[in-house]
Amino acid sequence: MATSRPxxxxxxxxxxxxxxxxxxxxxxxxxxxxxxxxxGTVKAPVFKATMNDARLxxxxxxAISSLIEEADxxxxxxxxxxxxxxxxxxxxxxxxxxxxxxxxxxxxSPTKLRLSVSNLLKLLKRTRSDESVEIVYDDANKKLNITLxxxxxxxxxxxxxxxxTEEVPTPKVPFxxxxxxxxxxxxxxxxxxxxxxxxxxxxxxxxxFTVRAMGELSQAIIELDKGSDAILExxxxxxxxxxYNLNYLGEIIRAGSGASEVTSLEFSTNMPIKVEFEMxxxxxxxxxxxxxxxxx
Numbered sequence: 001m002a003t004s005r006p007x008x009x010x011x012x013x014x015x016x017x018x019x020x021x022x023x024x025x026x027x028x029x030x031x032x033x034x035x036x037x038x039x040g041t042v043k044a045p046v047f048k049a050t051m052n053d054a055r056l057x058x059x060x061x062x063a064i065s066s067l068i069e070e071a072d073x074x075x076x077x078x079x080x081x082x083x084x085x086x087x088x089x090x091x092x093x094x095x096x097x098x099x100x101x102x103x104x105x106x107x108x109s110p111t112k113l114r115l116s117v118s119n120l121l122k123l124l125k126r127t128r129s130d131e132s133v134e135i136v137y138d139d140a141n142k143k144l145n146i147t148l149x150x151x152x153x154x155x156x157x158x159x160x161x162x163x164x165t166e167e168v169p170t171p172k173v174p175f176x177x178x179x180x181x182x183x184x185x186x187x188x189x190x191x192x193x194x195x196x197x198x199x200x201x202x203x204x205x206x207x208x209f210t211v212r213a214m215g216e217l218s219q220a221i222i223e224l225d226k227g228s229d230a231i232l233e234x235x236x237x238x239x240x241x242x243x244y245n246l247n248y249l250g251e252i253i254r255a256g257s258g259a260s261e262v263t264s265l266e267f268s269t270n271m272p273i274k275v276e277f278e279m280x281x282x283x284x285x286x287x288x289x290x291x292x293x294x295x296x
Contacts, residue, residue, distance in 0.1 A: 047075045047111050047137040050104040054133035054148055058124040059259040060097065063277070063285055065117040066255035067093050067248075072163050073113045075137075079105070083168045091248050092168065092288045101281035103132075113137060113144065114161040120146075123156040171288050175266035175274065177204035177240040178233065183257035183277065185230035186265075189222050190253045194246045196220045199292055202267065203241040209234060213246075232262065240269045243292045249275075252287045259285060267291075 051057050064071065067086040071093075074081045079098035086092070099105035127133065127148060134147040137160075148154040193200045193213035197220075203210040209231060211222040226234045252275055256263065260277035267273040270293055276286035 045106070045136045046108055046139045047113075048104070048106045048135070049080075049102045050132060050134045051101075052103050052132045053129050054124070054127040054131040055129040056259065057133050058121070058127045060095070060285070061117060061121050061124060063255040063259050064093055064095055065121045066251040067091050067287070069116065069118045070114060070161060071117055073115060075107050075111045075113065077107055077110075083170070085168055086248075090245070090290050091252070092171065094170070094284065094286045094288070096284040097279075098282055101279075101283050111137060111139075112163040114163045115144065115158070116161065119158060120144075123158060171272060173272050173274070173288070174268055175271075176237040176268040177266065178235045179204060179209050179231065179265045180233035181209070181224075181263055181265070182230050182232065183253075183261050183263045185224075186263050187253050187257045190246070190250050192220055192222065194250050198246050199243050200246050200249065201241060201243045202265070202273070203239070204234070204236045204267075205239050206236055207234070233264075240267060242267050242270050242273065244273060244289055245292055248289055249273075252289065256285060256287070 064082065068084050069087075071082055071084040077099070079096060079101070081097075082093070082095040084093055099107075123146060124133075128150065131148050131150040134145075134149070136145045136147075137143075138145055142160050144158050144160060146156045146158070148156075189211050190200070193211055196215045196218050197213040199213070201212040201214075203212070207226045209224045209226075211220075213220045224231050253263070256275065256277040260279060262278040264276045264278070265273060266276070270291050272288050272290050274286060274288055276284075279285050
């Protein structure tokens with residue numbers, strides 16, 4: 001049997017021999033062909049914000065998604081704003097979350113982010129109040145990075161959409177009646193009305209707030225006096241009454257009550273209603289809903 005011997009350098013093939021090519025070791029090759037990274041500072045994100053209560057952030061997104069599926073979030077140096085109509089143009093949501101309401105807020109330049117609100121809510125579905133949330137906009141890839149932190153770290157990435165060029169103005173509506181009520185009481189009232197009818201009539205007098213719902217077989221009448229524990233304020237320049245669609249109003253009340261404990265209703269006879277939920281740190285969450293005009 002022939003014995004093998006270590007190959008000496010004199011036995012190595014040389015360039016130019018037929019059928020012979022020189023192969024450099026893998027590590028040497030990779031070092032030679034990979035360009036070295038230039039040292040430098042990492043570019044700061046255009047927009048970054050954190051909140052220590054991730055569930056509150058989820059509830060805010062849920063309140064917005066009650067009416068719209070896609071919306072433009074306008075991030076600026078003072079905070080985030082959103083004003084958008086629902087597809088049927090029957091209702092509008094007006095949302096503002098100032099920088100003081102965030103635990104950390106950085107925005108180097110005004111940025112408009114159009115997002116699928118319904119998809120964003122799916123990503124936040126399992127958030128907890130003991131989790132923090134960090135939102136960072138990746139301008140290079142046009143994506144939003146969301147990180148939830150507690151015992152574990154969960155990261156989600158969602159694309160942004162092409163921003164809309166439409167600007168939604170603030171409605172200019174005169175209001176002759178205002179009712180400030182606990183959000184949980186209003187939610188219970190609207191749930192009762194919705195079990196009877198698809199529409200609800202709101203009435204305000206000097207000393208009473210009345211909610212009426214009438215179905216084919218049944219009707220509901222809920223009356224709250226000005227001194228009721230549920231009524232925090234009641235002010236009427238004149239007697240007012242208007243009817244609204246419960247499919248819309250019910251969604252608004254249920255969504256907003258998850259983010260706030262106090263609701264204000266402002267309306268006039270057969271005019272749009274403004275539903276506003278009190279938010280911390282001068283935040284704003286309000287809706288406008290067109291009336292249902294009843295035939296005389």
